[in-house]
Amino acid sequence: MNELVELIPSDMLKALKSECGGLQTLLRNNHHIFDVQKGCVQLRFPRTMDEVKKKIKSNRNSDVKMQEKKCWFFINHPQGCPLDR
Incomplete structure (x- = not known):
């Protein structure tokens, strides 16, 4: 997770924080797309x-x-979707 935060520019992180509550909230709200385990x-x-x-x-x-x-x-x-292959 820390590496991911370092890859995202600080202005984009601030915008993300104001829009949806931050990176962790974005990942949590899109759990059907992202899998977060042990950071x-x-x-x-x-x-x-x-x-x-x-x-x-x-x-x-x-x-x-x-x-x-x-x-x-x-x-x-x-x-595309890997299931289409």
Whole structure:
């Protein structure tokens, strides 16, 4: 995390702090994109819907309701979503 802070210009960190509460808050609010463990930040590998549904335990065989949207990587990453490969 400290290395990440050093890479970001101080004026950008100040703007980030005023907009959303800072870098940690940004990472926490976007936990579907970033994985933070023991001070290390990495991109979270997206899972397929089947993988997600297997992890969710259904109560009395009820249907799992999930919102589906395009992967963040599909829209924002230059190489697109890794699941498309």
